[in-house]
Amino acid sequence: MTTAALAEQHARQSHPAPSSLPEPGYAARLAHVSKSFGPQQILDDIGLDVAPGEFVTLLGASGCGKSTLLNLVAGLDRPSAGEIDVPGGRPALMFQEHALFPWLTAGRNIELALKLRGLPKSERREEAERLLGLVRLRGAHRKRVHELSGGMRQRVALARALAQDSRLLLMDEPFAALDAITRDVLHEELTRIWAETKVSVLFVTHNVREAVRLAQRVVLLSSRPGRIAREWEVGFPQPRRIEDTDVAGLSVEITEQLRGEIRRHGRHD
Amino acid sequence: MAGTTEDRRDGERTAAGPGGGSGADDAAGEDGLAGLEAGLDALDTRTTTRQPLGRLLREKVLPPVLAVVLVLGLWQLAFELHLKPDYQLPSPKMVWDALAEEWYKGTILGVVWQSVSRGALGFLVALVVGTPLGLLVARVKPVRAAIGPILSGLQSLPSVAWVPAAIIWFGLTDATIYTVVLLGAVPSIANGLVAGVDRIDPLHLRAGKVIGATGLRGLWHVLLPAALPGYIAGLKQGWAFSWRSLMAAELIATSPELGSGLGQLLETGRSYQDMPLVLGAILLILMVGIAIELLIFAPVERRVLRQRGLLR
Numbered sequence: 143m144t145t146a147a148l149a150e151q152h153a154r155q156s157h158p159a160p161s162s163l164p165e166p167g168y169a170a171r172l173a174h175v176s177k178s179f180g181p182q183q184i185l186d187d188i189g190l191d192v193a194p195g196e197f198v199t200l201l202g203a204s205g206c207g208k209s210t211l212l213n214l215v216a217g218l219d220r221p222s223a224g225e226i227d228v229p230g231g232r233p234a235l236m237f238q239e240h241a242l243f244p245w246l247t248a249g250r251n252i253e254l255a256l257k258l259r260g261l262p263k264s265e266r267r268e269e270a271e272r273l274l275g276l277v278r279l280r281g282a283h284r285k286r287v288h289e290l291s292g293g294m295r296q297r298v299a300l301a302r303a304l305a306q307d308s309r310l311l312l313m314d315e316p317f318a319a320l321d322a323i324t325r326d327v328l329h330e331e332l333t334r335i336w337a338e339t340k341v342s343v344l345f346v347t348h349n350v351r352e353a354v355r356l357a358q359r360v361v362l363l364s365s366r367p368g369r370i371a372r373e374w375e376v377g378f379p380q381p382r383r384i385e386d387t388d389v390a391g392l393s394v395e396i397t398e399q400l401r402g403e404i405r406r407h408g409r410h411d
Numbered sequence: 412m413a414g415t416t417e418d419r420r421d422g423e424r425t426a427a428g429p430g431g432g433s434g435a436d437d438a439a440g441e442d443g444l445a446g447l448e449a450g451l452d453a454l455d456t457r458t459t460t461r462q463p464l465g466r467l468l469r470e471k472v473l474p475p476v477l478a479v480v481l482v483l484g485l486w487q488l489a490f491e492l493h494l495k496p497d498y499q500l501p502s503p504k505m506v507w508d509a510l511a512e513e514w515y516k517g518t519i520l521g522v523v524w525q526s527v528s529r530g531a532l533g534f535l536v537a538l539v540v541g542t543p544l545g546l547l548v549a550r551v552k553p554v555r556a557a558i559g560p561i562l563s564g565l566q567s568l569p570s571v572a573w574v575p576a577a578i579i580w581f582g583l584t585d586a587t588i589y590t591v592v593l594l595g596a597v598p599s600i601a602n603g604l605v606a607g608v609d610r611i612d613p614l615h616l617r618a619g620k621v622i623g624a625t626g627l628r629g630l631w632h633v634l635l636p637a638a639l640p641g642y643i644a645g646l647k648q649g650w651a652f653s654w655r656s657l658m659a660a661e662l663i664a665t666s667p668e669l670g671s672g673l674g675q676l677l678e679t680g681r682s683y684q685d686m687p688l689v690l691g692a693i694l695l696i697l698m699v700g701i702a703i704e705l706l707i708f709a710p711v712e713r714r715v716l717r718q719r720g721l722l723r
Binding site: 216218232234235237239241242243244245246254255258259278279286287288289291292293294302305306323324327330331 | 444445447448449451452454455614615617618619620621622623624628632633636637639715718719720
């Protein structure tokens with residue numbers, strides 16, 4: 143990206159908040175967050191900062207409360223204890239299923255998010271086209287959701303999430319239901335779009351390689367209750383490939399640790 | 412369809428890519444990705460095509476026409492065999508003549524219109540009452556607990572049972588007829604909406620919340636459109652209940668001030684022991700029901716289902 147483009151990016155980002163308040167140094171901050179459903183504790187004392195523009199993956203086995211954690215950050219549920227601060231306003235959230243509205247066309251799904259964000263009607267069409275172009279679906283505006291393939295649906299869902307113009311994008315295993323080739327392509331797309339938009343991403347997955355392939359930082363959660371077990375900084379430059387040797391190497395190390403966490407439960411029960 | 416040609420073009424472009432491009436595919440990772448993606452999209456895209464007219468006629472129009480012809484044939488046969496005396500079992504021709512006679516009297520359109528306009532007005536009022544009622548029952552838990560079971564129960568109560576009560580309340584007036592129609596249609600419409608809301612994918616409600624569709628905006632942009640298929644099914648049933656209730660009311664509540672609808676025509680036929688007229692009136696009532704279904708509800712329902720990919 144050129145310096146001019148970066149400067150423009152910066153200008154556009156600081157535009158919505160013209161107040162003189164100092165920018166907080168994080169896109170999301172979780173402090174001592176716990177969550178229980180009845181007697182069962184799901185999350186225990188989670189402390190996590192996501193820096194502006196950072197890509198963090200949350201990794202864990204089933205029952206680690208990954209999705210619960212995302213719901214808390216998204217504001218769909220409240221923590222039983224602790225504080226969650228998301229200074230950029232309501233975060234965008236992408237689900238494992240596309241969650242697009244089948245009564246609207248692909249373009250209209252995006253336009254609805256733009257409308258609810260408060261964008262005037264005259265600008266919506268053009269902005270929706272731009273977002274569709276960003277996920278390489280220019281021309282799919284009038285397509286019905288059921289006419290799109292799984293990968294295309296997730297790209298429209300990504301465009302709809304980006305339409306919220308939130309500075310934090312939460313992703314709940316968004317590619318888990320796709321075939322391997324499509325998933326691979328969407329990894330590349332997400333990396334590209336993340337670099338272009340400088341949005342902060344908190345990405346939940348149970349796929350170790352996917353976590354390492356995408357993230358700057360991988361956070362491993364233990365299960366029942368979910369606690370932060372360990373973190374890894376992923377230093378290799380993007381673009382990476384899921385089959386790169388350094389991605390594979392770190393994945394082996396993380397998988398060992400993850401297996402250790404899972405084994406611990408076998409011993410307890 | 413526009414979509415089909417577009418996809419085909421996409422497909423051709425991808426197919427031509429590796430052969431036509433002089434190794435550019437490998438050179439720029441960006442282009443390679445775009446091409447790969449275009450290929451995946453082209454391979455995975457499903458397009459819905461409409462059936463050709465000939466096949467549509469053969470599969471959708473021919474069978475019911477054959478069924479009607481068969482029924483008419485059996486009817487004529489029963490008549491020829493004199494299973495019953497003529498005044499009890501007239502031939503199709505005699506029923507047709509009775510209807511033609513009414514037609515030449517110039518009253519038949521007025522009679523049909525009297526009933527259809529009453530049915531339509533009653534249905535529209537039921538829609539206005541039943542929709543908010545259904546929403547309340549669907550979304551407010553105490554309301555649901557309180558009147559949900561009563562509403563479902565009312566649906567199975569034949570609305571003709573209300574006719575004596577309505578006559579005692581309102582005498583032989585239009586109010587009596589509309590009361591019976593409303594009591595028949597409102598529960599169906601409200602219950603249809605409740606069923607529609609209950610069947611909404613919870614994921615859509617969450618997705619709506621995430622993009623900021625809360626409160627009234629959530630109702631308008633997510634809840635109502637998501638519940639639309641169930642709601643339309645409820646409307647269809649609501650119309651059927653309006654129409655039946657109306658016939659019951661017209662049949663029982665006959666008086667000169669109430670004018671002459673199809674129910675009254677039936678009653679006239681019965682009092683004159685005019686079986687061809689009675690059967691003719693029944694046919695008219697049936698045909699109005701079928702016409703409303705085919706001309707109004709079926710197209711709306713097909714459109715909604717096709718948009719959502721729920722119709723092949």
